[in-house]
Amino acid sequence: xxxxxxxxxxxxxxxxxxxxxxxxxxxxxxxxxxxxxxxxxxxxxxxxxxxxxxxxxxxxxxxxxxxxxxxxxxxxxxxxxxxxxxxxxxxxxxxxxxxxxxxxxxxxxxxxxxxxxxxxxxxxxxxxxxxxxxxxxxxxxxxxxxxxxxxxxxxxxxxxxxxxxxxxxxxxxxxxxxxxxxxxxxxxxxxxxxxxxxxxx
Amino acid sequence: xxxxxxxxxxxxxxxxxxxxxxxxxxxxxxxxxxxxxxxxxxxxxxxxxxxxxxxxxxxxxxxxxxxxxxxxxxxxxxxxxxxxxxxxxxxxxxxxxxxxxxxxxxxxxxxxxxxxxxxxxxxxxxxxxxxxxxxxxxxxxxxxxxxxxxxxxxxxxxxxxxxxxxxxxxxxxxxxxxxxxxxxxxxxxxxxxxxxxxxxx
Numbered sequence: 414x415x416x417x418x419x420x421x422x423x424x425x426x427x428x429x430x431x432x433x434x435x436x437x438x439x440x441x442x443x444x445x446x447x448x449x450x451x452x453x454x455x456x457x458x459x460x461x462x463x464x465x466x467x468x469x470x471x472x473x474x475x476x477x478x479x480x481x482x483x484x485x486x487x488x489x490x491x492x493x494x495x496x497x498x499x500x501x502x503x504x505x506x507x508x509x510x511x512x513x514x515x516x517x518x519x520x521x522x523x524x525x526x527x528x529x530x531x532x533x534x535x536x537x538x539x540x541x542x543x544x545x546x547x548x549x550x551x552x553x554x555x556x557x558x559x560x561x562x563x564x565x566x567x568x569x570x571x572x573x574x575x576x577x578x579x580x581x582x583x584x585x586x587x588x589x590x591x592x593x594x595x596x597x598x599x600x601x602x603x604x605x606x607x608x609x610x611x612x613x614x
Numbered sequence: 615x616x617x618x619x620x621x622x623x624x625x626x627x628x629x630x631x632x633x634x635x636x637x638x639x640x641x642x643x644x645x646x647x648x649x650x651x652x653x654x655x656x657x658x659x660x661x662x663x664x665x666x667x668x669x670x671x672x673x674x675x676x677x678x679x680x681x682x683x684x685x686x687x688x689x690x691x692x693x694x695x696x697x698x699x700x701x702x703x704x705x706x707x708x709x710x711x712x713x714x715x716x717x718x719x720x721x722x723x724x725x726x727x728x729x730x731x732x733x734x735x736x737x738x739x740x741x742x743x744x745x746x747x748x749x750x751x752x753x754x755x756x757x758x759x760x761x762x763x764x765x766x767x768x769x770x771x772x773x774x775x776x777x778x779x780x781x782x783x784x785x786x787x788x789x790x791x792x793x794x795x796x797x798x799x800x801x802x803x804x805x806x807x808x809x810x811x812x813x814x815x
Contacts, residue, residue, distance in 0.1 A: 428684075454655030454663040454664070456657040463724075485630075497665045506650075510758050512746045515746055517650065523664075523665065523666065549707065552709070553713060585815040595757075607805065612803075
């Protein structure tokens with residue numbers, strides 16, 4: 414761990430394909446910043462896991478999530494339970510000569526930690542602004558200003574980035590040498606999230 | 615619950631926006647079948663949650679996931695621990711006149727259950743075939759056939775679809791009437807996962 418990397422912990426250490434892992438803060442941040450949503454998981458009161466999608470934004474070394482004050486997930490996370498939050502971009506289908514070597518190109522980040530409620534009014538407004546500007550940069554300042562009632566109806570949570578790991582696979586399939594002449598296409602089908610023309614309301 | 619719907623349980627009941635929920639098997643299946651990956655969550659031995667992305671396929675009322683026999687996640691899930699698996703498609707950015715009414719259009723499915731190891735050789739091969747054909751329909755029969763060693767090195771798991779719920783938001787932003795003349799664009803930015811031209815290996 415340095416000021417540019419996250420520590421490699423028992424939970425963030427990759428046992429299977431360590432070369433796919435990165436603890437570089439710049440790599441982790443870039444993957445988070447491109448993500449529209451994360452899947453956040455926690456163990457509910459009954460001890461069973463729950464995984465739900467939620468919008469995210471990042472302010473420095475802090476992740477922001479939000480929701481209605483009456484949301485069950487928000488109430489649970491606000492209690493400071495351990496959580497795990499993962500964002501994933503699927504960048505391509507990796508088609509090999511054999512089923513065994515099929516794969517996907519992807520970039521993911523997994524964060525372990527817990528959430529804190531953002532109580533300070535200025536910090537809470539900054540968090541809500543970050544969420545809005547995350548999906549449409551610079552948009553916040555053009556919007557009808559938030560009201561006290563709206564802010565009160567929203568829970569904003571922050572999660573410190575202290576235990577995080579990126580996983581990245583890229584490039585072509587890795588086939589067995591003896592399969593290279595097998596008569597089927599092998600390569601990558603690139604995937605990307607396309608934004609189409611906005612549809613006015 | 616009918617033969618065409620999943621039961622509404624305490625965990626799959628939507629408290630906040632029930633109109634977004636669907637227990638219709640056809641709706642749930644369609645969302646799963648379009649998904650390349652799911653985020654699967656479980657509570658680890660230390661009681662803390664873990665959420666990881668994994669490829670999925672569906673055979674009837676069963677979800678299939680797979681991985682290396684030495685993967686920690688596969689070993690944990692193979693033990694039959696409670697799991698939660700969510701797939702999400704983000705279909706659009708919903709830009710409103712106020713930050714409060716911003717949203718995303720999405721389709722998600724959340725499944726609660728547990729996994730079983732597929733031991734039967736024919737069922738295991740069918741599961742691996744389903745995973746391959748899920749990303750490239752009809753591809754399996756053209757590939758170099760799987761070897762016994764490859765099958766042995768892979769854990770295939772099945773998860774019964776018995777407790778599942780779809781959540782769907784679609785359509786334009788829902789703004790407050792008094793904001794409709796606020797001078798900022800409001801509408802939807804459609805998003806879709808685009809497949810570009812295959813790149814041969």
